[in-house]
Amino acid sequence: MKKKIIIFDTTLRDGEQALQASLNSNKKIQIALALERMGVDVIEAGFPISSPGEFKSIESISKLLKTSKICSLARCLKKDIDTAAQAMKHAAESRIHLFLGTSNLHISSKLKKSFNEITDMAVSSVIRARKYTNDVEFSCEDAGRTSLHNLYKIIEAVIDAGATTINIPDTVGYTTPTQFKKIIQNIFDHVKNIHKVIVSVHCHNDLGMAVGNSISAVEAGARQIEGTMNGLGERAGNAALEEVIMALYVHQNVLKKYTNINYKEIYKTSKIVSQFCNMPISINKAIVGKNAFLHSSGVHQDGVLKNRKNYEIINPIKIGLNNCKLNLTSRSGRSAVEHRMQEMGYHKNDYNLNELYIDFLKLADKKGQIFDYDLEALAFFKKQQNTEEYFKLEYFDVQSKLSGLSVASIILICGSQTNIQKATTSNGPVDAIYQALNKATLYPIILKKFHLVANGEGKDALGKVDIVVQYKLRNFHGVGLATDIIEASAQAMVNVLNYIWKSNQVNKELEKLNK
16 A cells, blocks of 8 residues: 655745745745645745744735645744744644754754753643644754664654654755665654654755655655755755655655645746746756756657657656657757657658758757757758848837836838838837837747847947747747847847748748649
8 A cells, every 4th residue: 555645845934044035925825825736735834933024924825725734833932832823823724843953963052951951842842832733743953963862762752742743854964865764764663652643854955865865764664755846945955845756756666655746736836936936947957957858869869759768757748848858959860850840840851851960960060059940941041041131120229218118119121121110118128129020020929038148248248139939839049149238139039030031931932832
């Protein structure tokens, strides 16, 4: 029989501690609701004694959660416990999470008490918390560096006092999976009343082993894993919940464990947390990174096209992604190029794959990543590479005011004709000039990416604008370079518009041939 693993999320508490600025109440609520949609069992919403704003956020969240249990953190102090209970008074279900340092280092240098004194503190705090709720969690802070004898003693005492969950944190990410697993096994073997509670783990990633330690603890009998989305947290962060959850899923037949997680919400929730916390996700981050399901090697791409299981242990659809991606670079093989051409709607008899692939490799060596329009240009415009562009920006003028409207006027040369347009927007000068260009071309495009970087240093640095737009389900990439970032932005869009025009011309020629 498979046993359920309780997923305890502390993104709003431990995760927020790592942010440069505190989250406002609205963002915390949105994250909490996203975590609930994902199926998280317990959401640690914060540390209410820390500030009035924190208290109000927890109070607001407690009123909204319907399926997830809300939890508040408290030190082993009367005021902390009372405040935690008060913040969650509207909750359908609540948990008070107590913590106290148990290692000799914490006891002597931080708490400056004896072990017997901190044991008494822990017991009296659990008893007080039980007056407010029948769900009390006790954390042995720095358990990874606490002597086993002391660990057994304090755990047994707080269980007798009424604790329902015992959390064993590797607070500073000190242990290895083998060491941590042994600690959990020893607790089960030597604490006589351990069967009365859920054993939880809370691992930090200082040595990069938070997820490994968490899974090893499950193997030893732990039934709750604490962590954060995207691995946010103090220093090197916490165990990344998306990694823990998918590790349990992939190895469910071996571990004999399951969760109540709605897997399709994982990717979306990760992005919400990243956006609201202003914490970008590393492109090679497991499960939710941009490259997690992206294949560049020609051998890998060929294998994925034949059977995705060759190089994917998780179907990206499982976590809410539509599909895997083939990153077209000089490492890509013929099969990947042919596959992308088919996705764009071209047939084998529309182009010469051997000639296209030779030209593709040459361009990829120079450019790096190859986009859809590059393939079309190589396949159908090789003889016209030196022809003039169809669209030329002859003139532009942008006027913008602080907290006001931006107005852009342009003169765009469209082949042999001149198109003059004007656009007004409240979204700034770049948006104004883009709207004017759209009016001139009438292309139904969607801006997917806008990236601005400075090339060089000082006042003479060039602004490089890198954009990706979607047009009829295809991505087109454009680059603009100028000392004026508005001009660079305009150049990038005109660059894209020319690629779209060329693509449309190709389609017209192919339609004639097919007729």
